[in-house]
Amino acid sequence: MVKTERHEMPAQAAEIRKHNFNEVALGYTAELAKEEAERCLGCKNSPCMAGCPVGVRIPDFIARVKVGDMEGAVKILNTDNNLSAICGRVCPQESQCEKYCVRKLNLGGSVAIGNLERYVADYALANGLENLCESECNKAGKYEGRSVAVIGSGPASLSCASDLARAGVKVVMYEALHKAGGVLVYGIPEFRLPKSIVQKVVDNVKSLGVDLETDVVCGKTVFIDELLFEHDAVFIGTGAGLPSFLRIKGENLNGVYSANEYLTRVNLMKAYKDGAITPILHGKKVVVVGAGNVAMDAARTALRLGAEVNLVYRRSRAEMPAREDEIVHAEEEGVVFDLLRNPVEILGDENGRVKGMRVIKMELGEPDASGRRSPVPIEGSEFEIECDEVIVALGTTPNPLIKNSMPSLETSKRGTIVADECGRTSVKGVYVGGDAMTGAATVILAMGAGKKAAKAILEDFD
Amino acid sequence: MKKYEILKKRALASNVNEYVIYAPLVAKHCLAGQFVILIVEPDGERVPFTICDYSREDGTVSILVQEVGYTTAKLAMLKVGDALEDFVGPLGNPTDLKEFDSVVLVGGGIGSAVVYPQAKQLKADGKKVDVIVGARNESLLMYVDEFERNSDNLYLITDDGSNGRKGFVTDMLKSLVESGKKYDCVFAVGPLPMMKAVCNLTRELGVKTIVSMNSMMVDGTGMCGCCRLTVGGRTKYACIDGPEFDGHEVDFDEAILRSKIYKAQEQEHLCNLRGNYGKN
Ligand SMILES: Cc1cc2nc3c(=O)[nH]c(=O)nc-3n(C[C@H](O)[C@H](O)[C@H](O)COP(=O)(O)OP(=O)(O)OC[C@H]3O[C@@H](n4cnc5c(N)ncnc54)[C@H](O)[C@@H]3O)c2cc1C
Ligand SMILES: Cc1cc2nc3c(=O)[nH]c(=O)nc-3n(C[C@H](O)[C@H](O)[C@H](O)COP(=O)(O)OP(=O)(O)OC[C@H]3O[C@@H](n4cnc5c(N)ncnc54)[C@H](O)[C@@H]3O)c2cc1C
Ligand code: FES
Numbered sequence: 001m002v003k004t005e006r007h008e009m010p011a012q013a014a015e016i017r018k019h020n021f022n023e024v025a026l027g028y029t030a031e032l033a034k035e036e037a038e039r040c041l042g043c044k045n046s047p048c049m050a051g052c053p054v055g056v057r058i059p060d061f062i063a064r065v066k067v068g069d070m071e072g073a074v075k076i077l078n079t080d081n082n083l084s085a086i087c088g089r090v091c092p093q094e095s096q097c098e099k100y101c102v103r104k105l106n107l108g109g110s111v112a113i114g115n116l117e118r119y120v121a122d123y124a125l126a127n128g129l130e131n132l133c134e135s136e137c138n139k140a141g142k143y144e145g146r147s148v149a150v151i152g153s154g155p156a157s158l159s160c161a162s163d164l165a166r167a168g169v170k171v172v173m174y175e176a177l178h179k180a181g182g183v184l185v186y187g188i189p190e191f192r193l194p195k196s197i198v199q200k201v202v203d204n205v206k207s208l209g210v211d212l213e214t215d216v217v218c219g220k221t222v223f224i225d226e227l228l229f230e231h232d233a234v235f236i237g238t239g240a241g242l243p244s245f246l247r248i249k250g251e252n253l254n255g256v257y258s259a260n261e262y263l264t265r266v267n268l269m270k271a272y273k274d275g276a277i278t279p280i281l282h283g284k285k286v287v288v289v290g291a292g293n294v295a296m297d298a299a300r301t302a303l304r305l306g307a308e309v310n311l312v313y314r315r316s317r318a319e320m321p322a323r324e325d326e327i328v329h330a331e332e333e334g335v336v337f338d339l340l341r342n343p344v345e346i347l348g349d350e351n352g353r354v355k356g357m358r359v360i361k362m363e364l365g366e367p368d369a370s371g372r373r374s375p376v377p378i379e380g381s382e383f384e385i386e387c388d389e390v391i392v393a394l395g396t397t398p399n400p401l402i403k404n405s406m407p408s409l410e411t412s413k414r415g416t417i418v419a420d421e422c423g424r425t426s427v428k429g430v431y432v433g434g435d436a437m438t439g440a441a442t443v444i445l446a447m448g449a450g451k452k453a454a455k456a457i458l459e460d461f462d
Numbered sequence: 463m464k465k466y467e468i469l470k471k472r473a474l475a476s477n478v479n480e481y482v483i484y485a486p487l488v489a490k491h492c493l494a495g496q497f498v499i500l501i502v503e504p505d506g507e508r509v510p511f512t513i514c515d516y517s518r519e520d521g522t523v524s525i526l527v528q529e530v531g532y533t534t535a536k537l538a539m540l541k542v543g544d545a546l547e548d549f550v551g552p553l554g555n556p557t558d559l560k561e562f563d564s565v566v567l568v569g570g571g572i573g574s575a576v577v578y579p580q581a582k583q584l585k586a587d588g589k590k591v592d593v594i595v596g597a598r599n600e601s602l603l604m605y606v607d608e609f610e611r612n613s614d615n616l617y618l619i620t621d622d623g624s625n626g627r628k629g630f631v632t633d634m635l636k637s638l639v640e641s642g643k644k645y646d647c648v649f650a651v652g653p654l655p656m657m658k659a660v661c662n663l664t665r666e667l668g669v670k671t672i673v674s675m676n677s678m679m680v681d682g683t684g685m686c687g688c689c690r691l692t693v694g695g696r697t698k699y700a701c702i703d704g705p706e707f708d709g710h711e712v713d714f715d716e717a718i719l720r721s722k723i724y725k726a727q728e729q730e731h732l733c734n735l736r737g738n739y740g741k742n
Contacts, residue, residue, distance in 0.1 A: 176550070176681070176683055177681065178501060178508075178547070178548040178550070214548070215487075215548050215549060215550035216487060216550070217550060217551075217553065217683055220491070220551070220552055220553060220683075221487050221488065221490075221491070221550070221551065221552070222487065222491075223491075241683075241684075241685040242684055242685065243685070243686065243687050245687065245697065247697075251697065252690055252691070252692060252697065252716055252720065254719060254720060254722070254723045255723075257687075258686060258687040260685055260686050260687065261680060261686035261687055261688045264680055264681065264685070264686055265680065269505075269507070269508070269680070270505055275734075276505070277505065277506050277507045277532060277533065277731060278507045278508075278680075279723075279724040279727035279728065279731075281723065281724075351719065351722075352716065352719030352720070399683065399684055399685065400684075401683060401684065401702070
């Protein structure tokens with residue numbers, strides 16, 4: 001008889017994992033995967049699919065897992081998702097596919113679609129099946145001789161590049177940093193997304209014939225006009241990497257980091273390893289400001305580097321934008337949530353080093369434009385908390401480098417590049433997708449946008 | 463040629479080397495005042511250096527590096543024919559001194575590296591340019607011949623008087639102005655305390671002053687905020703808003719504190735390196 005309760009993913013115990021950088025979630029065994037797959041009712045109207053931003057045929061791939069046809073499952077999954085090993089790990093499933101699962105409320109909980117996705121994708125990586133998909137690889141096809149420049153190497157670019165390469169287009173990917181992967185490699189920590197997985201995904205894209213040129217900053221090293229001269233089209237997948245700060249007193253004190261800097265030092269530059277060359281401060285008491293995935297990642301990283309960590313957030317628990325898993329994991333590991341608090345000033349000692357933060361208590365008022373109840377400061381409720389490090393995770397906006405180097409490219413007030421729903425920008429032959437188009441969003445949306453733009457590029461070639 | 467190969471290396475002063483690096487993409491668009499970020503070895507640190515010279519034809523970029531810590535010491539161990547792991551640029555904004563007719567360039571220590579391409583540019587534009595080069599002692603003076611060729615007047619000054627006048631660059635600048643020299647811009651580059659001193663002086667003298675800020679950096683593209691500093695009461699990023707700023711607006715005291723964030727760890731890395739180096 002099929003167990004009706006959802007099978008949670010085995011994970012490292014909180015007490016142990018908070019001292020290491022190994023992946024927290026351990027993945028399903030074959031038995032667990034099969035049992036969980038059997039919970040899927042295979043609904044004819046597939047409500048889960050409506051929750052997937054890229055429309056993965058979820059019941060179909062799960063049906064393949066049920067009968068042990070892993071190749072079949074890989075093929076279905078890969079057809080709509082170029083980055084399933086990553087999405088299986090980082091998608092906010094609880095607000096997407098799993099939100100609409102019929103089992104959610106009364107039938108033991110939603111089918112663990114994300115866990116199953118990860119299981120299938122890991123199987124593909126382990127068995128060299130990562131290129132298996134329903135659309136034929138078309139190397140010698142009609143796009144021979146065409147070439148596209150892809151700027152950036154995050155999820156949007158990786159996905160766009162692989163679809164184009166599969167269609168037989170020559171692709172050159174230009175990345176500003178010394179490693180490919182975008183946020184996947186510099187932002188999301190090892191314990192949530194092992195870099196070896198990202199590397200495999202990048203290697204796979206390269207194996208499709210995509211040339212990767214690192215150390216190339218578009219708008220500085222090369223310009224879009226130049227790229228348009230050498231290639232038939234250009235795709236911009238440069239993300240939204242510019243950190244926002246609080247704009248309060250004390251923000252430039254030693255020990256105040258943007259989450260981007262903190263995570264980049266730890267992830268990309270490997271500062272968490274003994275003997276790493278790139279330094280990082282090891283605070284004893286760290287305050288993280290914000291409550292999104294980035295804040296959770298920063299908090300859990302600081303914890304692993306030996307700090308006590310408090311997270312200061314101006315709304316309440318219900319409004320925290322991070323994935324549910326990350327919030328739960330952070331809490332289990334001992335991150336303290338100081339909710340309904342807002343920083344007013346960061347305090348420093350005579351050496352310019354952080355020694356505390358003044359915060360004000362907040363209460364929730366009327367819903368704002370985002371539909372969330374907006375926080376209102378409670379007058380006279382300020383108090384100080386002691387800390388020696390502050391990490392600011394208040395969101396990011398697109399880098400103006402590209403825009404500044406190409407005024408004819410239309411951008412919005414928020415700095416995002418304006419485009420139609422397929423990623424066509426105001427400049428002929430130039431396409432965009434991912435965070436650069438939408439502002440900071442998710443891996444799956446970036447991946448999907450890369451796919452759409454690839455399709456548009458191919459259509460415009462025809 | 464290998465990517466980022468060291469084509470030439472020469473010692474310019476004690477602990478200062480000039481490297482000519484093969485990097486055609488960087489050489490293609492770089493301009494005076496911009497910088498590169500390089501990595502010496504796998505998993506190494508990203509460190510910024512000013513582009514001192516370049517040849518678009520040969521696809522080369524020259525940098526001048528003073529050995530001060532782990533990464534610069536590692537770099538000094540490389541030989542001609544070796545290649546760097548990474549080399550990205552040109553980053554930052556080019557200098558634009560076009561609006562000025564009479565400029566004095568002030569280089570302190572390794573700051574001369576940053577000042578040199580400006581001298582060349584101004585000279586090429588047919589502008590009047592004086593250069594003050596200061597160093598702790600004679601063995602640290604560099605590019606003397608190059609400056610000689612690319613300036614109207616070159617003034618040398620050392621802390622100990624071992625070459626040129628004895629004193630600091632500010633002493634030289636002050637006496638030049640007092641002796642009747644008229645400058646409409648001072649362009650000063652060097653250690654933070656030196657730039658601060660120059661700015662304090664020129665504020666009194668009422669001469670516009672541009673400084674090049676050598677904040678610590680990670681990405682160099684505006685992505686991390688590591689390089690931030692306060693200019694005119696507002697936070698700026700040295701890598702994308704700079705590296706040059708109006709010196710009279712820069713909060714030097716904050717910049718000096720920020721430059722010391724990792725002092726202890728840097729010291730440890732260097733000791734480890736020197737220790738291992740001894741053993742090999
Ligand atoms: C810490 C953190 C945690 C996150 N956690 C999650 C999560 O759990 N789930 C989820 O779905 N999403 C998460 N996100 C968001 C998600 O990672 C992003 O939405 C996604 O990576 C966007 O993809 P992208 O391809 O548009 O851009 P990015 O991943 O940002 O990649 C852009 C790339 O372009 C490069 N680039 C930028 N400018 C230039 C230039 N001028 N020239 C050349 N290259 C350039 C950058 O160096 C970078 O490599 C997280 C983000 C962060 C920062
Ligand atoms: C835009 C820019 C241009 C630069 N141009 C040059 C150049 O042309 N030639 C050159 O030799 N150096 C230049 N620097 C400084 C150079 O980047 C540093 O000397 C180098 O990063 C030191 O690395 P390290 O590992 O050897 O030393 P570390 O171990 O990192 O530091 C050793 C000592 O140097 C100090 N230091 C560290 N980083 C910097 C820094 N960014 N600026 C000043 N002092 C620092 C530390 O406080 C410490 O005392 C420039 C810096 C910037 C930001
Ligand atoms: S070095 Fe990262 S923002 Fe300037």
